[in-house]
Amino acid sequence: MSKAKIKEVNELGTLVKIGSGIALAILLIPVFIVVLTGLNSGDHLTFPPEGISLRWIFAFFRSEEFLSAFLFSFGLALITMTLSTIFGTLAAIFITRFSFPGSQLLRALFLSPLILPGIVLGLALYIFYVSTDIGLARSYPGMVIAHMLVTMPYVIGTVSASLFNFDLNLEQAARSLGASPLTAFRKVTLPNISNGVMAGSVFAFIVSFGQFDVSLFMATPNNTPLPIALYWSLRYTFEPTAAAAGIFAIALVITSMLITSKLVNLQKFSGVKFD
Amino acid sequence: MEDIKDKNNFLRIFYTYRPILLVLPALILFIIFFIIPVLSMFILAFDKPVTGVLDLQGKWTLKSFLRIYNRSLYFDAAVTSVSLAALASLITLIIGYPLAYLIAKTENVARNTFLMILVLCAMQLDMVIRLFGLMVLMGDNGLINGALMYFNIIEKPIGLMYNKLGVLVGLVQFSLPFMVLSLIGIIRGISPTVVEASRSLGASPNQAFWKIIIPLSMPGILAGTLLVFAISISSYIVPALMGGWKVMVMPLHVYQQIAEMGKWQFGSAIAVVLFCTSLLSVIVYQRVAIRIGGGRA
Numbered sequence: 001m002s003k004a005k006i007k008e009v010n011e012l013g014t015l016v017k018i019g020s021g022i023a024l025a026i027l028l029i030p031v032f033i034v035v036l037t038g039l040n041s042g043d044h045l046t047f048p049p050e051g052i053s054l055r056w057i058f059a060f061f062r063s064e065e066f067l068s069a070f071l072f073s074f075g076l077a078l079i080t081m082t083l084s085t086i087f088g089t090l091a092a093i094f095i096t097r098f099s100f101p102g103s104q105l106l107r108a109l110f111l112s113p114l115i116l117p118g119i120v121l122g123l124a125l126y127i128f129y130v131s132t133d134i135g136l137a138r139s140y141p142g143m144v145i146a147h148m149l150v151t152m153p154y155v156i157g158t159v160s161a162s163l164f165n166f167d168l169n170l171e172q173a174a175r176s177l178g179a180s181p182l183t184a185f186r187k188v189t190l191p192n193i194s195n196g197v198m199a200g201s202v203f204a205f206i207v208s209f210g211q212f213d214v215s216l217f218m219a220t221p222n223n224t225p226l227p228i229a230l231y232w233s234l235r236y237t238f239e240p241t242a243a244a245a246g247i248f249a250i251a252l253v254i255t256s257m258l259i260t261s262k263l264v265n266l267q268k269f270s271g272v273k274f275d
Numbered sequence: 276m277e278d279i280k281d282k283n284n285f286l287r288i289f290y291t292y293r294p295i296l297l298v299l300p301a302l303i304l305f306i307i308f309f310i311i312p313v314l315s316m317f318i319l320a321f322d323k324p325v326t327g328v329l330d331l332q333g334k335w336t337l338k339s340f341l342r343i344y345n346r347s348l349y350f351d352a353a354v355t356s357v358s359l360a361a362l363a364s365l366i367t368l369i370i371g372y373p374l375a376y377l378i379a380k381t382e383n384v385a386r387n388t389f390l391m392i393l394v395l396c397a398m399q400l401d402m403v404i405r406l407f408g409l410m411v412l413m414g415d416n417g418l419i420n421g422a423l424m425y426f427n428i429i430e431k432p433i434g435l436m437y438n439k440l441g442v443l444v445g446l447v448q449f450s451l452p453f454m455v456l457s458l459i460g461i462i463r464g465i466s467p468t469v470v471e472a473s474r475s476l477g478a479s480p481n482q483a484f485w486k487i488i489i490p491l492s493m494p495g496i497l498a499g500t501l502l503v504f505a506i507s508i509s510s511y512i513v514p515a516l517m518g519g520w521k522v523m524v525m526p527l528h529v530y531q532q533i534a535e536m537g538k539w540q541f542g543s544a545i546a547v548v549l550f551c552t553s554l555l556s557v558i559v560y561q562r563v564a565i566r567i568g569g570g571r572a
Contacts, residue, residue, distance in 0.1 A: 012480050019373025023455070026370065026448055027397035030408025033418070037411055045411050045418065091301035098294050106298070109305055115557045116313070117509030119526045120546045123533060127319060127543070128312035130329050145308050152301065203399075210401035212512050216530065227512075230403040234516055238411055246404040253400045257392045266391040 031250060038243035045240075060244035069229035070245055073209050076225060080147040080208040085201040087148070088155030095156070096163040107160075111153045118213020122146065126217035138220045146214040151207045155200035158264070162196025163189075199263040206256045209249070320543040327537045339544030349528060353548065356524040359439065360508035363446035364500040367454040370447065371499070372492075375458035398452030406516045409448060413441060413517075437519035445517035449510060450503040457502055461495030462488075501560040505553045525549040 037045040038060075041053035060066055088110075095107050113121060125146050129137035136142035166189060174184035212227040219228045226245065233242050260266070323334035324342075343349040378394070381387045397405075412418050415432040423429045435441060465488060473483045489496075507513075511526035520527065525545055532542030 012484060016373045016376050019370065020377040023370045023374035023451060024393065027451055028393065030405045030412065030448060031397065031400065033408035033411050034404055037407070044416070087301040087304065090297040094294055094298035106302075109310075110301065113309065115505065115554065117526065117546075117549055117553055119509065119511045119529055120316070120550045121309075121313070123529060123542065123546050124312040124316040125308065126533070127316055127329065127539065128308070131315070131331070145304070148304065149309055156301075206399045210399060210404075212401070212403055213509075216511065217534070227401050227403045230401075230407065231512065231516070234403065234407060234410065238407070238414075243407060246401075246407060249401055249404055250396075253396050254392075257395045257399065260395070261388050261392055266388050266395070 034243050034246040035250065037238070037240055038245075038247040040240060043240065044238065056240040056244040057247070059241045060248075063241050063245075065229060065233070066226070066241055066245040069224050069226045070248065072224060073226040076143065076147060077205045077209040079144055080151055081201050081205040083144070084148050084151040084155050084204040084208075085197065088152040088200065088204070089159050089197050091152075092156045092159035092163065096160050107156075110156050113149045114153045118150065118211075119216065121149065122214040122217040125149075125214070138218060138223070140223055143215065143218040143223055143225075146218055147208045147211055150211060150214055151204035154203040154207055155197075158200035158203065159193060159196050162193040162264075166192050195263040199260050202256050202260050202263070206253055209252065316543045317547055319540055320547045322540050324538060324540040324544075329539045339541045340548070342541065343544060343548060348523070349545065352523045352525055352528055353552075355439075355522065356508050356526075356549070357552065359442055359446060359514075359522075359524065360504045362443060363450060363507040364454075364503040366443070366447050367450050367503050368496060368500055371451050371454035372458060372496075375455045375495075376462055378455070379459050379462035394452050394455050398456070402449055402510075402512050403516075405448060406445060406512065409445060410436060410516060413444065436517055437521050439518070439522050441517040441519075442514045442522045442524075445513040446507045446510065449513055450507050453506060454499040454503050457499030458492065458495045461492055461498075465491045498560055501556045505556045505560070508556075509549065509553050525552075 033045065036049060038056050039052050039054070040049055041055065042050040091110060095103055095110070125142070126137065129139075129142050136145070170192075171184045171188050174188045175181065179187065210227060211225065212231065215225050215228055219225065226249065230242050230245065233239050319331060320339055321335050321337070323332055323336050324339050325332070343353065374390075374394075378387060378390045381390060410417070413435040414420070415434070415436075417435070419435060420429070420432040424432070435444075469491070470483050470487055473487045474480070478486065508524075509526065511530060514522050514524045514527055518524075518527075526549065529542050529546045529549065532538045532545060536542075
């Protein structure tokens with residue numbers, strides 16, 4: 001290789017590195033700032049920063065507003081995750097295992113909450129709850145249903161993907177050795193897709209925990225998820241207590257993604273799949 | 276033993292005899308709480324607009340849609356929505372491509388997983404929390420203005436936020452992970468032999484990049500751009516916080532008409548316009564995605 005060409009390779013590599021650095025900075029700097037604000041000793045994060053203290057962390061634990069919102073979101077995410085995982089896994093098995101006319105349509109239906117703007121879905125449900133007057137408007141079950149709709153696509157997507165990747169020959173081998181269809185599924189297929197199921201449920205949890213759009217029309221003073229509580233406080237002021245709540249949310253997200261990386265091959269993962 | 280047998284019978288009903296039962300809970304949920312509500316919202320948008328009460332009168336009219344078209348307040352909001360989302364797509368592509376390229380070409384498994392976790396964490400973290408950080412950075416008393424004034428570069432704060440610039444930065448921060456994830460797969464799929472072939476035929480690394488790698492990434496570029504467009508135009512929280520209600524876009528009007536003014540029909544009509552704009556880009560996205568996936572839709 002000539003010297004000029006080596007220089008060009010390096011230049012291209014440098015450009016990619018600089019670009020990646022900018023992208024990572026845009027992604028991560030706001031997150032670091034939240035952590036800094038939550039651990040800052042002053043009332044505001046200023047330049048240069050004043051010092052480090054845990055006062056806002058303690059303030060968060062005493063805060064009626066943010067602690068209760070955090071716990072509310074955590075509970076809501078747990079319930080949503082459980083229901084979405086059950087409904088979604090069963091539906092994914094059906095869609096991938098039984099071909100029938102319209103199966104693609106059904107798959108598209110289950111994934112469509114991903115493409116519907118969250119605020120539009122929230123509004124549609126709110127209109128439905130109010131007009132039918134079946135006690136779901138601004139209620140806890142009403143909010144759980146809204147969160148299930150936006151989290152099930154993730155469960156169905158991940159579980160379907162792991163069913164697609166699973167080698168059907170293994171199940172057929174079990175069948176040919178005398179196992180019933182059910183036994184073959186339970187003993188051979190299910191253990192192989194369990195990672196997909198768990199990854200899907202982690203996603204359901206974290207999507208519900210950070211859900212803002214569909215919660216907007218559903219929230220009441222008694223039912224306030226963390227994103228909504230943070231939004232209301234951010235409209236007026238930057239409260240360091242809110243940043244302290246953010247630190248715990250960040251820790252939760254990092255933990256979830258570490259778990260996901262152990263469960264599924266992230267190299268094959270391409271995020272939200274619409275296909 | 277009894278237990279296991281019971282469980283088997285339970286599953287056997289599902290798996291062998293009535294597979295439709297597997298999908299029934301999800302299907303019922305989606306029909307009642309997804310299809311019916313979305314259809315009702317569409318129907319409501321075509322009803323005669325009234326204020327205050329949620330009531331379907333059955334007087335079909337296009338009045339709400341004409342109002343969006345004729346009133347500059349709403350028409351401008353639609354234009355702002357589309358132009359901000361389009362700009363965000365373009366900027367996200369330029370910023371996201373190098374990172375996607377880096378991740379796609381990182382063969383070290385640990386490093387690759389680490390970068391993927393960073394992108395996924397940034398994507399999954401509650402947008403309100405990310406906006407908190409961005410607002411502390413860009414506000415009038417924020418870190419950027421603070422640093423610039425500390426070093427006497429500027430005398431008074433420059434407005435980085437509560438304007439279109441702020442909303443744009445917020446949208447880029449919001450949608451960047453989606454762009455990166457759309458691109459990684461397609462860049463990884465480009466066979467190194469194609470690039471090597473072009474090099475052995477005398478192409479310089481720059482030529483190989485612009486003439487081979489970029490054109491072969493085109494499906495991912497299109498898909499990512501359309502996806503980012505669709506999610507940016509739908510965002511309520513970014514313009515609400517970064518624009519401080521000074522940059523009016525469609526999602527803000529939807530909320531305002533419904534929650535603050537009780538104009539159910541008109542709010543629904545704006546939601547329908549928003550939905551259709553975003554759907555249009557998703558339909559194009561899907562066509563592209565099918566072509567990438569080689570017909571596996």
